[in-house]
Structures are given as structure tokens and as C-alpha cells.
Amino acid sequence: xxxxxxxxxxxxxxxxxxxxxxxxxxxxxxxxxxxxxxxxxxxxxxxxxxxxxxxxxxxxxxxxxxxxxxxxxxxxxxxxxxxxxxxxxxxxxxxxxxxxxxxxxxxxxxxxxxxxxxxxxxxxxxxxxxxxxxxxxxxxxxxxxxxxxxxxxxxxxxxxxxxxxxxxxxxxxxxxxxxxxxxxxxxxxxxxxxxxxxxxxxxxxxxxxxxxxxxxxxxxxxxxxxxxxxxxxxxxxxxxxxxxxxxxxxxxxx
Amino acid sequence: xxxxxxxxxxxxxxxxxxxxxxxxxxxxxxxxxxxxxxxxxxxxxxxxxxxxxxxxxxxxxxxxxxxxxxxxxxxxxxxxxxxxxxxxxxxxxxxxxxxxxxxxxxxxxxxxxxxxxxxxxxxxxxxxxxxxxxxxxxxxxxxxxxxxxxxxxxxxxxxxxxxxxxxxxxxxxxxxxxxxxxxxxxxxxxxxxxxxxxxxxxxxxxxxxxxxxxxxxxxxxxxxxxxxxxxxxxxxxxxxxxxxxxxxxxxxxx
DNA sequence: ACCCGCGTACGACATTGTCAAACTCAGTTT
DNA sequence: AAACTGAGTTTGACAATGTCGTACGCGGGT
Numbered sequence: 001x002x003x004x005x006x007x008x009x010x011x012x013x014x015x016x017x018x019x020x021x022x023x024x025x026x027x028x029x030x031x032x033x034x035x036x037x038x039x040x041x042x043x044x045x046x047x048x049x050x051x052x053x054x055x056x057x058x059x060x061x062x063x064x065x066x067x068x069x070x071x072x073x074x075x076x077x078x079x080x081x082x083x084x085x086x087x088x089x090x091x092x093x094x095x096x097x098x099x100x101x102x103x104x105x106x107x108x109x110x111x112x113x114x115x116x117x118x119x120x121x122x123x124x125x126x127x128x129x130x131x132x133x134x135x136x137x138x139x140x141x142x143x144x145x146x147x148x149x150x151x152x153x154x155x156x157x158x159x160x161x162x163x164x165x166x167x168x169x170x171x172x173x174x175x176x177x178x179x180x181x182x183x184x185x186x187x188x189x190x191x192x193x194x195x196x197x198x199x200x201x202x203x204x205x206x207x208x209x210x211x212x213x214x215x216x217x218x219x220x221x222x223x224x225x226x227x228x229x230x231x232x233x234x235x236x237x238x239x240x241x242x243x244x245x246x247x248x249x250x251x252x253x254x
Numbered sequence: 255x256x257x258x259x260x261x262x263x264x265x266x267x268x269x270x271x272x273x274x275x276x277x278x279x280x281x282x283x284x285x286x287x288x289x290x291x292x293x294x295x296x297x298x299x300x301x302x303x304x305x306x307x308x309x310x311x312x313x314x315x316x317x318x319x320x321x322x323x324x325x326x327x328x329x330x331x332x333x334x335x336x337x338x339x340x341x342x343x344x345x346x347x348x349x350x351x352x353x354x355x356x357x358x359x360x361x362x363x364x365x366x367x368x369x370x371x372x373x374x375x376x377x378x379x380x381x382x383x384x385x386x387x388x389x390x391x392x393x394x395x396x397x398x399x400x401x402x403x404x405x406x407x408x409x410x411x412x413x414x415x416x417x418x419x420x421x422x423x424x425x426x427x428x429x430x431x432x433x434x435x436x437x438x439x440x441x442x443x444x445x446x447x448x449x450x451x452x453x454x455x456x457x458x459x460x461x462x463x464x465x466x467x468x469x470x471x472x473x474x475x476x477x478x479x480x481x482x483x484x485x486x487x488x489x490x491x492x493x494x495x496x497x498x499x500x501x502x503x504x505x506x507x508x
Numbered sequence: 509a510c511c512c513g514c515g516t517a518c519g520a521c522a523t524t525g526t527c528a529a530a531c532t533c534a535g536t537t538t
Numbered sequence: 539a540a541a542c543t544g545a546g547t548t549t550g551a552c553a554a555t556g557t558c559g560t561a562c563g564c565g566g567g568t
Contacts, residue, residue: 004300004301004304005261005265005297005298005301005555005556006525006526006554006555006556007259007261007262007524007525007526007555007556008261008262008265008298008301008302008305009301009304009305011259011262011265012305012306012307012322015326016322018329019325019326019329019330020329023333024333026545026546027545027546027547028544028545028546036526036527037526037527037528038527038528038546038547039526039527039528039529039547039548039549040525040526040527042546042547042548043259043525043526044259044262044525046258046547047258047259047262047263048262050258050263051262051263051266052266052361052362053266056546060545061545061546061547062546064330064333065326065329065330065333066330067330067359067361067366067368068266068270068361068362069323069326069327069329069330070327070330070331070366070368070383070384071273071327071361071366071384071385071386072269072273072319072323072326072327073323073324073325073326073327073328073330073384074327074382074383074384074385075272075273075274075277075319075323075384076273076318076319076320076321076323076324076327077324077384078277079277079278079318079319091378105321107306107321107322107325108306108322112321112324112325114321114324120376122374124345127381128328129324129328130324130325130327130328130329130331131325131328132325259524259525260523260524260525260556260557261524261525261555261556261557280514280515281514281515281516282513282514282515290557290558291557291558291559292514292515292516292558292559293516293517293518293557293558293559293560294556294557294558296515296516296517297556297557298556299515300516310515315514315515315516316515
């Protein structure tokens, strides 16, 4: 791994900071957090501002993410094959199951939502495309982790946060769970991220047979479950939809 | 203009290229387009890849935007005050008018969509948050240009693209139109971007009285217009919604 | 088999970014 | 009022840093 460009890595670290703490940060906040001199951080920020990646609040002088990132994020979606191919299938999955659908992929040990179809009723729901969800507490994440053992190991090393009393925080339990997922070809999550939400997910594979994403429905347990287990017909729909997308991506339907 | 960091500017130029129409580019494409040596571009790309801003197609070796940008784009939205404050009002505007709502702000001489509420029916619509729309061919853009004369002048210098036979491409006509917009406090667009779409927009102002965004409804002419002019009640709804958001942003309601 | 074009690696050079210290300006405290 | 903090910003010398030309390896055309 021959040299990476220092200033770009630092700039990226700044952007990551700004996107993590969803708030505005000042020069000294950043310089403290990154262990860099004030002046250096300021120079980086000035350039980032010049290219539209950060903006500065003219009143407080603090910095926040810039508008250029929004456009680039949406450009990423346009070029994302997983999402493009999954568009139709996720719509019809939502229609068939009458539940909300999410498509996610692994990013930095978390689940990045690349597509989201609202539950087909008129309730207010917030779009969470671009959100990062914890892998060990979502059905999407379990499917993805099950086929990326290295990421799973990394996750275990860092420790798993507990979100509800159902969250799996124990490495061995998670490993057993992932083993099940690999055997069955689908994953479930029972209120492990949010107490009143459960989800069911299945893997999406590309032409090489790699699991490049996952597709899930999520909603209240009383609708997704029967006798504390996933309703069979919903599960079938999810698995078929994910398989259809896989086929579109060139996976051998074995 | 004290020194900007070269490598970051170049990296941003690469990302801008990748977010343009050409979704996948090779090292030589980029190096040709930017007039930089191959090796330099490769170094930049390697670092951008390392920080997750670009990804490389393992088959073709070509580069495309990376997933990290998606998450940062959505983080930008979370911190965007204009959008946050406008959430409720845009929902109710959509409900009242039964039309789709868009909120936009000026970015690089174009209109960046920061929020989008679907028309409240079950038709398939694609979310265009993050899209860049031409300013001279949208009601949103006209409102924004009307209060940013410098940007308007810049736009005129670069020339205006024609999208339909209704598109205003003449500088003088545009100037007259913007003058109207300033007087009336709202803008309309009659099939100037897409033949079967019209839109109505009103400005959103912040506490300093600056126009920081605009709010619009858009849809087919037969629903938005009466006798080739905007329906009065729709116009009122749009203007009131925009004014409500302005108030939330601290604008003096004069 | 050959060539062309691609993505990638290497290494010398000097351009470039880095860093610490100094500056400006508000808001607070003395 | 004056001094003091703590913010963001500017500066300029140094050398670490990124740049650029050249060279390598590989694959797909022909």
C-alpha cells in the first residue's frame, strides 16, 4: 500500500466527523478530535468549503456539511446497480406484503440503506435512504454479516451496542444466529433495534455469487409474525423478491 | 485567496466528473478530462477509494462514486435547517393542493432539490432529492434567481439550454420575467422544462431577509392552471406555505 | 503473436501542504 | 474601561509531501 494522499485522508476524516455528530463543529472542535493543529484544519476546511463540501455558518463561524455532498449522494444512487435493478422488485414486494421495504448494503461494518419503499398506506414515514443502521441489530445486517465473516469478526472486536432488551450483544449468540441465516437463507430480527419493529430479510447476490446486498420488509410484529415466527407467505415474498433481483444482477439461479 | 489545497481541489474535480453523466470513468478518461498525468490521477483515486468516496469496478477497473457519499448526503439533509423547518409545511401543502411539492436552493447556478413530497395519490413517482434542475427553466429557479442577481448574470454568461419550445433562453426575456417575480413575489413555469409539467413557486427567506430557498408545487397544466394562468387558490397555498417556513426561519413577517 | 490501451508501481525533484506562532475580533470578566 | 479569554483566521519558513515522467504487467482485440 504505497502512500495515500494525506490531505485527502484528513479532509475525509473531517467530513466523517461532520456527518457523524449531526451538528456543526468549529475549527478547534475538529482540531481537537483529530489531533491536528488549528491552522491545518482551517486550511482543509477552507478548501472543502471552496469545493462545496462544507459550508460555514456566517453567524457562528462553525462548519457543517455542504450541498455538493447531497448531489453526489444522489448521483451515487443513480449509478448503483443494486438499487437500480431492485427498484421494480421492491415496489412489488411492498405491494404484495403491504409492508415497508428496505434494501441495504454493507458499508464500514454497518448497513447502508440504498433504497426504501414506504408501507402502502397513508401513514407518515420518513425516508431513510442514506442512513446507516447497526448490522447486528437488523435483519438486513444479519444477512450481510452471514456472508461476510471478516466484517462480522471486526464487528465483534469493536463490540456490539444494545438498543433494546432483545438486541444480540453476545458474540457467540450472534455467531449461532449467523450460522442459522446461512443455512436457511434468510434472517429475522425481533425488536432488536426498536421494540415495536421486526424485520425479515433475504440476500441479494451478484453474478459471482457474492452477497452484495439484502432486501427486507419491516413493520410491527403483529403483522409480520404468527406464533412468534415469521409468517410463511411474507417470508416467501421477501425471498422471491431478493432472488429476482439477484437474477437481474446475473446470479446463477441454481 | 490564500492557498487552497491542490490535491483536495483535484479530488473534488474528480468526484464532480464522476457525478456528472459519465457514471463510470477510467483513469485515462479522467486524466484526459482534467489535463493531469495518469499517475497523479491514479494516486488521487486510490486515496478516494480508501476513504470510500469512490469504488472501483473489479471487472473493468473503472471508477464510480462510493457509498460514503450517500451517507454524507443524507447527513447533510439532517443538518439542513431549510429542509428541517419545511418538513411539516410541505406535507400540508401537498395535502391541501393535492400536488407534488419540491423545495430547492441555489447551488452552483442550479436548483438543488432538498425536499420532495409526492403527490398524494398512488401513482409511481421518483424521488428527486439531490437532483440539480436548471434554474432558468423552473419556477423554483426563477424565484431564486430573482433574488440573486449575480447568479442570474453568471447564468446568462454561460448560456441557457433549451428543454422545450417554451424554455426561456433569451436573456432579456428572462430578466423581464425575474422582474415580474420580484414584484409579485412568486414565479410560474409553463412547460419550460418538461412539456406536460408546470410549476408554481414562492420564496423562503431567513432572518436576514435573504432568499435562501423556494417552495413549489408542480403537476400537469390542466390541474394547476385555469385559463392559462395559475389557479388563484393554489398560488395562495404555495405562498402561505413558503411564508410559514420563512417565519420558522426567523424572517420578519413584515 | 503481436500490439495497443488500460490500470498500476516507482523514484527524483521541488512544489506543496504543514505547523506553530501571531493576529483579529467578540463576548466576558475584572 | 481595560484586560482576558477563546473563537476563527493569517502568515511564512521548512521539509515532508504529492507530483509527474517513465516503466511494468496484463488483458482484449486483431
